[in-house]
Amino acid sequence: MKRRTFVRTTLAAAAAVSLPRRQSLASGFQEAPQAPPDIDAITGAGGQITLRGKDIADLAARLRGRVLLAGDDWYEQARQILNPSFDKHPGLIVQPTGVADIRMAVDFAREHDNLLLAVKCGGHSASGQSTCDGGMMIDLSLFRDVRVDPIARRAWVTGGSLLGQVDHESMAYELVTPMGTVSHTGAGGLVTGGGFGRVARRFGLSVDNLVAVDVVTSDGELRRASKDENPDLFWGVRGGGGNFGVVTNFEFELHPMQRQVVAGRILFPISRARDVLRMYADYAPAARDELSMGFNVFLPPGGEEGMVGLGVCWSGPESEAERVLEPIRKLGTPQLDAIRAMDYVALQRSGDYDDPRARGSYLKSGFVAEMPEALIASIVEGLEGDPRRLTAVFMQQSGGSIGRVPNDATAFAHRDAMGNLLAAVDWKHGDDPSEHIGWLKQFWARLEPYTQGFYTNDLEVDATAGSINANYRGNYDRLVQIKNKYDPGNLFRLNANVRPTVRA
Ligand SMILES: Cc1cc2nc3c(=O)[nH]c(=O)nc-3n(C[C@H](O)[C@H](O)[C@H](O)COP(=O)(O)OP(=O)(O)OC[C@H]3O[C@@H](n4cnc5c(N)ncnc54)[C@H](O)[C@@H]3O)c2cc1C
Structure with missing residues (x-):
């Protein structure tokens, strides 16, 4: 079976999964799509492994979103990030449509020898952290949504959303939360690293306006983090980048501001x-x-x-x-x-x-x-x-x-x-x-x-572990503890990486 057909079948299966079960059975799509060939892949530690086509097909059958392999229709577009200097080819790309898909993708990566894992939101990373050769990319571009409650002055932003969406939806009510200055930058990367922008001196960094986040951590669990729930994770996500998992939802405070x-x-x-x-x-x-x-x-x-x-x-x-x-x-x-x-x-x-x-x-x-x-x-x-x-x-x-x-x-x-x-x-x-x-x-x-x-x-391409650690200044030790707790195997390593000090 050609890969292109594999994807189409996957989509049909995915569509069927979203239907009520009887209809799905009636449609005859309940089985996993026919397996693609086995593929060579890279683990986070740099080891070479083979991913069985059957396992990839099983993953594809369980997702509502897509699995893309080299040669598939959307693979070329999905693998690219903003800076064309990074011309990398992930072994497989998962495009989740929701939290359940993200959890399955994270489980798959962890269970396959801690596959090298890249998480892409807006793809603006200057050092190409959101792509990789031979590993898995979780491309969040099908997971973009911003919801605003103008009375409560809150915005809920899914982890794949772009900054322009946040500004557009919030300003419809003359409300704002600080975002960066280029609207196609991803909230996923910008916010977890800090978030400078045109109203940050007035209202603080993007991280200062977070009320809570939902994070899929390396064990595949979805965790809510706020000052009251998992406060250590909440602290770490506000400046620790993607070190602790995939943020699936950001909850922001909004401030009144004229258009x-x-x-x-x-x-x-x-x-x-x-x-x-x-x-x-x-x-x-x-x-x-x-x-x-x-x-x-x-x-x-x-x-x-x-x-x-x-x-x-x-x-x-x-x-x-x-x-x-x-x-x-x-x-x-x-x-x-x-x-x-x-x-x-x-x-x-x-x-x-x-x-x-x-x-x-x-x-x-x-x-x-x-x-x-x-x-x-x-x-x-x-x-x-x-x-x-x-x-x-x-x-x-x-x-x-x-x-x-x-x-x-x-x-x-x-x-x-x-x-x-x-x-x-x-x-x-x-x-x-x-x-x-x-x-x-x-x-x-x-x-x-x-x-x-x-x-x-x-972050630069050639930043050393020493310079990254020192850059967290007095916060580094606390970040290591949080990393040890939520990502002891360093599944999320393509970022300003805090290396865990425990054995997974
Ligand atoms: C044109 C341009 C303008 C910029 N302007 C500003 C600015 O005004 N203010 C500012 O502060 N910065 C700015 N930056 C820097 C920007 O904050 C970073 O490049 C940021 O990482 C971009 O996020 P992204 O989601 O687009 O990137 P990506 O390349 O998709 O991701 C970057 C990192 O974030 C991680 N990540 C992405 N999504 C998630 C998620 N949902 N959960 C956990 N981890 C995630 C990735 O794994 C990767 O490590 C700009 C960069 C560019 C290229």
Whole structure:
């Protein structure tokens, strides 16, 4: 039987499973689909195993969602993540439609020698953590749903949902919870790692707005975690990334906020970079919580002149906007001023990619406590363009409500930063990336001395266990205990991995 037929049969079986049993029997789909061939697979520990076709067919028959193997219709699309530099081929992909499917997939992975397991939500991981070669990918793209209760001011967000869905549904009631700045980013990855965004200084990180989560842990159990139930797991999920299981549901607190904010970009020629960064260094830490501002110094591909820009969002009263933006206006006449009253949901979509997989990319990041003159000089003097790539240095602002939470209140351990400094290059997919990556590493060596640790959501491909552990700072020991309890076999290892210290 051809694989394609296998999938179709699987779908028919899945459809039948959702019907009442008699109808299902009458449809004659009660048996597992015919088995595909055995496939070679990789365990989390790197061992080679063979997955029996019969076991895969059994799994497929029990799911409502799909199992995809190489050659199947949807496999190519499902295996891809945002950054095309990661061109990996999972041995099998499970696309669950609900919690029951996720539990079955996790059981399957654990029972097959702890298969290498990747969990994909929005696929934005900069280091390709949501895909793998030879293991299992749980692709949550069929598991997207956001429900809002405007009276209780709560949102329930399934683990595969994208940020844009959360903003769209919440803002329909003029309610908001902090999400990131690109609407096709996944809630699954962004929220479990922290969650910076345009209203985070005002309302805290995404994790600070969580009331509860539901998590499928490595034993296949569904656990609710909140401050009252499994509080250790709740603490760990808020900054510990995907280390403890698949989050199937996030419950968020929502805050009243008007739809219209004063926001947008203002751009100056790169010759003004020092002035703009100096203003930023002084003003950003002192700014009111309702103001979010990031800078971006960039050299476009094609050899065009570089620019320095500020991206702002003022979510306070519109009448106060000009006063709050005064330090920016004092910079003088810009090359472009696109700051205006605009719809928050439109703003949240304004940075979306038109052609998401056209360009490979590589980034480095680190938290900064301040921006001394020497750091500004290192950025401005060290930045070198290349017509073949986009080169950029930018800042995700922290402070405000984010910084008023103690470092050990959640697993997210970098509350004291002024912001997250990032340097990135991107190039046309297909071009040789080595020169661009090499250049960025050299450039970052100039900036790194001013940084401390990194945002786990910007984890690098070549991060060492030592640097990952140290990055959790004083929270690391507690994270190990939680890992030992909920994932002693390290099934969930494709993340900023906390290694268990017990034998499974
Ligand atoms: C264009 C772009 C814009 C960004 N903007 C912001 C921003 O404004 N603010 C910000 O804070 N960060 C931002 N980031 C970083 C972002 O937070 C991380 O890339 C994050 O990991 C993306 O989540 P994802 O679900 O899309 O990624 P994925 O690649 O799908 O997953 C990333 C990690 O999360 C795990 N994971 C995914 N879903 C779940 C789940 N349901 N349960 C448990 N683990 C899960 C995966 O296993 C993997 O380890 C941005 C990244 C990009 C590429």
